[in-house]
Amino acid sequence: MRVTVEGYTETIKERSHVIQFHTSASFNDSVWVLGDPVYSRLDSTTRLAY
Numbered sequence: 001m002r003v004t005v006e007g008y009t010e011t012i013k014e015r016s017h018v019i020q021f022h023t024s025a026s027f028n029d030s031v032w033v034l035g036d037p038v039y040s041r042l043d044s045t046t047r048l049a050y
Helices: none
Strands: 003-013 016-025
Touching: none
Parallel strands: none
Antiparallel strands: 003 016
16 A cells, blocks of 8 residues: 555654654655656656645
C-alpha cells in the first residue's frame, strides 16, 4: 500500500520516544519531484504537494 504522510505526533517520556505518522492513501496520486524526467511535469502527470 502506498501512503502520503500528512503529519506526525511525537511523544517523549522518560523511558520512551513514540512517533505516530498520520497518513492518507495515495494509490493514484503522483506528486511533483524536481529534476525527475517524468514526475517534474506539473499539471501533466503530477500535482503539487508538500
